[in-house]
Amino acid sequence: MTDRHREIYRDEAYEILAELESSLLTLEKAPDDAETVDRVFRAMHTIKGSGAMFGFDDIASFTHEVETVFDMVRRGELAVTGELIDLTLKARDRIKAMLDGDADSDSDRENAAAIIASLRALTPGGSRKAPAGVSAAPAPGRDPSRQPGGDDAARTYRIRFRPPKDIFLRGANPLALLNELRGMGECTVVAETDAIPLLGELNPEHCYAYWDLLLNTRRKSDAVKDVFIFVEDDSELSIDVVDYGDASVDEYKNLGDILLERGDISLDGLRKVLARQKRLGEMLVEAGLVPENKVRTALLEQQHVKERREKREAAETSGSVRVGSAKLDLLVNLVGELVTVQARFSQMAERKNDAEMIAFAEEVERLTWELRDNAMSIRMLPIGTTFSRFKRLVRDLSAELGKDIELSTEGAETEIDKTVIDKLFDPLVHLIRNSIDHGIEMPEVREARGKPRRGTVHLSATHAGANVLIRVRDDGAGLDREAIGGKAIARGLVAPGAELTDKEIAELIVLPGFSTATTVTNLSGRGVGMDVVKRGLEALRGSLEIDSRAGEGTTVTVRLPLTLAIIDGLLMAVGNGFFVLPLSAVEECIELSRADVARSHGRNIAELRGHAVPYIRLRERFAVGGEPPDIEQIVIADVTGERVGFVVDRVVGELQTVIKSLGRVYRDVDGVSGSTILGDGTVALILDATRIVRGAELHERASFR
Amino acid sequence: MPVEGGDGLMGRQILIVDDSASIRQMVTFTLTGAGYDVIEAMDGRDALEKLSGAPDVAMIVTDLSMPNLDGIGLIRAVREGSSHRFIPIVMLTTESLESKKQEGKAAGATGWIVKPFRPDQLVAVVKKVLG
Numbered sequence: 001m002t003d004r005h006r007e008i009y010r011d012e013a014y015e016i017l018a019e020l021e022s023s024l025l026t027l028e029k030a031p032d033d034a035e036t037v038d039r040v041f042r043a044m045h046t047i048k049g050s051g052a053m054f055g056f057d058d059i060a061s062f063t064h065e066v067e068t069v070f071d072m073v074r075r076g077e078l079a080v081t082g083e084l085i086d087l088t089l090k091a092r093d094r095i096k097a098m099l100d101g102d103a104d105s106d107s108d109r110e111n112a113a114a115i116i117a118s119l120r121a122l123t124p125g126g127s128r129k130a131p132a133g134v135s136a137a138p139a140p141g142r143d144p145s146r147q148p149g150g151d152d153a154a155r156t157y158r159i160r161f162r163p164p165k166d167i168f169l170r171g172a173n174p175l176a177l178l179n180e181l182r183g184m185g186e187c188t189v190v191a192e193t194d195a196i197p198l199l200g201e202l203n204p205e206h207c208y209a210y211w212d213l214l215l216n217t218r219r220k221s222d223a224v225k226d227v228f229i230f231v232e233d234d235s236e237l238s239i240d241v242v243d244y245g246d247a248s249v250d251e252y253k254n255l256g257d258i259l260l261e262r263g264d265i266s267l268d269g270l271r272k273v274l275a276r277q278k279r280l281g282e283m284l285v286e287a288g289l290v291p292e293n294k295v296r297t298a299l300l301e302q303q304h305v306k307e308r309r310e311k312r313e314a315a316e317t318s319g320s321v322r323v324g325s326a327k328l329d330l331l332v333n334l335v336g337e338l339v340t341v342q343a344r345f346s347q348m349a350e351r352k353n354d355a356e357m358i359a360f361a362e363e364v365e366r367l368t369w370e371l372r373d374n375a376m377s378i379r380m381l382p383i384g385t386t387f388s389r390f391k392r393l394v395r396d397l398s399a400e401l402g403k404d405i406e407l408s409t410e411g412a413e414t415e416i417d418k419t420v421i422d423k424l425f426d427p428l429v430h431l432i433r434n435s436i437d438h439g440i441e442m443p444e445v446r447e448a449r450g451k452p453r454r455g456t457v458h459l460s461a462t463h464a465g466a467n468v469l470i471r472v473r474d475d476g477a478g479l480d481r482e483a484i485g486g487k488a489i490a491r492g493l494v495a496p497g498a499e500l501t502d503k504e505i506a507e508l509i510v511l512p513g514f515s516t517a518t519t520v521t522n523l524s525g526r527g528v529g530m531d532v533v534k535r536g537l538e539a540l541r542g543s544l545e546i547d548s549r550a551g552e553g554t555t556v557t558v559r560l561p562l563t564l565a566i567i568d569g570l571l572m573a574v575g576n577g578f579f580v581l582p583l584s585a586v587e588e589c590i591e592l593s594r595a596d597v598a599r600s601h602g603r604n605i606a607e608l609r610g611h612a613v614p615y616i617r618l619r620e621r622f623a624v625g626g627e628p629p630d631i632e633q634i635v636i637a638d639v640t641g642e643r644v645g646f647v648v649d650r651v652v653g654e655l656q657t658v659i660k661s662l663g664r665v666y667r668d669v670d671g672v673s674g675s676t677i678l679g680d681g682t683v684a685l686i687l688d689a690t691r692i693v694r695g696a697e698l699h700e701r702a703s704f705r
Numbered sequence: 706m707p708v709e710g711g712d713g714l715m716g717r718q719i720l721i722v723d724d725s726a727s728i729r730q731m732v733t734f735t736l737t738g739a740g741y742d743v744i745e746a747m748d749g750r751d752a753l754e755k756l757s758g759a760p761d762v763a764m765i766v767t768d769l770s771m772p773n774l775d776g777i778g779l780i781r782a783v784r785e786g787s788s789h790r791f792i793p794i795v796m797l798t799t800e801s802l803e804s805k806k807q808e809g810k811a812a813g814a815t816g817w818i819v820k821p822f823r824p825d826q827l828v829a830v831v832k833k834v835l836g
Contacts, residue, residue, distance in 0.1 A: 005730065005734070008727045008730050012725060041770070042724070042770050042771070042772065045770050045799060046728075046770075048799060049768075049797075049799040049820045049821070050725050050820075052820060052821035053728065060821070168791050169784055169813055170813050170814070170815050171791060171794050171813065171814075171815035172793065172816075172834065173836050176833075176834070176836025180833065229816075230815060230816035552738075
């Protein structure tokens with residue numbers, strides 16, 4: 001809690017105490033006035049509640065006693081007497097002294113204890129024990145916000161969740177609860193719909209459905225139960241473990257297996273007889289003993305547990321195989337070629353309009369895509385391996401600087417392409433070093449600012465669509481606005497006296513060669529700064545976002561694609577050439593007519609809902625011959641936070657494609673980051689939007705000089 | 706930057722109702738920091754007025770003991786109204802008393818947080834009920 005919050009609390013408490021005094025005096029004259037009693041109670045309530053939140057524990061526990069007494073008055077269990085008013089006024093003065101911060105001596109404490117003792121003596125029970133309250137753990141029993149701790153061996157839980165009919169009117173969303181469970185592990189969900197009445201009798205505000213779930217997770221059963229903490233009292237809820245993750249597999253053979261092993265029967269014969277046998281489920285349903293959906297869910301449960309066991313056994317027996325990454329790269333490359341050939345094949349089948357061939361092509365397509373997904377997934381690794389390397393780094397660096405810093409991590413299991421992980425290490429080291437060196441203050445400084453001596457660097461990874469978000473968060477001082485602003489002025493980047501926003505400050509530090517460290521330490525401040533990190537990430541088709549709050553810390557969010565081998569792109573055509581822009585950057589497409597061009601007087605600026613958006617003509621940029629069509633298309637893209645348009649002849653459509661790097665000869669071509677082969681064999685160039693825009697900016701600046 | 710999965714949940718509007726300015730400040734500070742939009746109200750009556758002009762409020766965090774209209778009254782009024790009938794309402798309570806919590810639940814509260822709480826506990830509960 002920052003000092004600012006404590007200050008606000010103190011001001012507020014003084015105000016309440018002043019009011020309290022006059023309320024008490026009123027109450028003395030009119031002891032039966034319920035409204036005044038209520039006001040006194042509320043005053044105590046607020047002082048206590050907020051006090052505990054802002055670290056005034058002594059005030060909170062002291063006030064709690066007074067509040068308890070007034071709660072009894074409020075409920076008519078205790079009468080207002082002159083003595084009570086007297087004691088309460090004394091208590092009020094005590095609270096004020098505590099707020100002033102001069103109530104620390106032993107006599108003060110005795111004084112407080114005496115007031116409490118006298119107050120308790122007033123209550124019917126005499127000096128009963130203090131009820132559990134302020135200092136007790138939040139929430140009796142379990143705590144809704146608790147992050148479940150340690151992991152267990154994976155188990156399978158069977159959960160039946162039947163919310164109360166009026167769950168929507170309590171503002172709760174059963175689907176959110178189901179999603180929370182899904183987030184805990186592998187989960188099979190079956191919605192039971194048999195309680196839904198006919199339309200005429202249905203109340204749309206009621207929830208009639210209930211759910212059967214099977215959840216495989218490492219979390220303890222308490223953690224699973226905590227998901228339902230707000231609804232469990234009113235819901236029908238059962239959580240049972242159906243499979244402990246150990247080897248307690250029932251080992252016995254089926255009759256058929258035994259007969260077969262002994263050679264008493266042939267496999268064919270056995271199968272024929274078995275085919276005639278009715279399933280237990282079918283027989284039960286036919287006999288009217290169980291409804292069909294119950295059988296279905298029971299079978300699902302069986303299936304789920306079976307799959308888990310099989311997986312576990314497979315993992316135990318085969319384990320893993322070490323394969324050189326070069327072999328994997330080759331595999332992915334070949335799969336890429338295959339995808340291309342398959343696309344050509346599909347197009348050809350389509351063109352020939354041969355039903356047999358089309359069916360064949362579809363089969364090949366399905367297999368190819370599955371193969372591709374599989375090949376990609378082999379290269380996915382949990383990012384945790386990288387995380388663990390940082391623990392040591394943080395420990396050593398903080399020791400070197402005399403700081404006390406802890407590294408916490410989250411989402412270590414998040415999977416990401418191995419090539420991305422390898423290239424991510426250096427940028428992440430840099431970000432963490434920055435947090436340690438620039439962000440987190442010396443322990444003494446932290447203490448003086450009311451923060452814990454030990455600083456925290458939090459490293460987390462989560463999936464967001466086709467991207468991975470990696471955050472480095474520290475609870476340090478935030479970006480040093482003055483130093484950054486000063487440096488920017490010294491380097492002539494901003495005008496002296498300019499007011500910079502947080503965003504602008506954040507943008508400054510990623511400029512080339514920008515470093516504010518006053519002394520060059522071993523860690524940072526050698527002029528190789530955030531710009532290198534930014535460029536490193538852009539090479540991975542990633543981006544960087546900085547959020548800093550003065551005095552509270554800095555969060556750097558890195559957004560990266562899951563894999564570098566595949567790109568979701570927008571295919572565009574200019575003349576005979578094809579270009580691909582990463583879809584993640586594309587915002588929208590608008591038309592550009594000749595009239596628009598004429599209106600803008602050659603300034604290459606388009607208007608988009610009242611905003612001016614500069615555009616770049618790919619036809620000019622890549623010197624494509626021929627005449628543009630009457631109506632061209634502008635593809636608006638987000639290029640490192642700025643909107644920029646790319647003018648093309650036409651937009652062909654979305655495509656997911658395997659990236660092929662350009663050969664050695666073309667490696668240094670500016671503005672192109674790779675290529676891909678289209679279904680008909682044509683090569684399309686993948687644009688490096690950032691470099692194209694940067695190039696255009698330089699060109700523009702040069703032409704103004 | 707295109708908006709994606711997790712991030713899309715951010716920027717939702719939350720109404721915080723408490724007669725204590727310090728609690729309001731602290732909740733606003735915490736939730737704004739977590740990416741939510743926060744509207745403040747001083748008591749139940751103020752909250753109902755603010756709600757009528759704010760159709761986008763996706764959740765309410767309310768204290769129970771307040772002048773004019775208390776938390777229980779506010780919860781009842783919201784559940785009886787039509788505009789925000791189904792939104793999650795979380796009560797802040799110092800009452801370790803089970804009865805107060807039950808009263809709130811009966812009125813239609815979605816969940817509760819017991820004061821004192823840490824900022825991360827608040828964010829965890831908000832994330833939980835907003836889904």
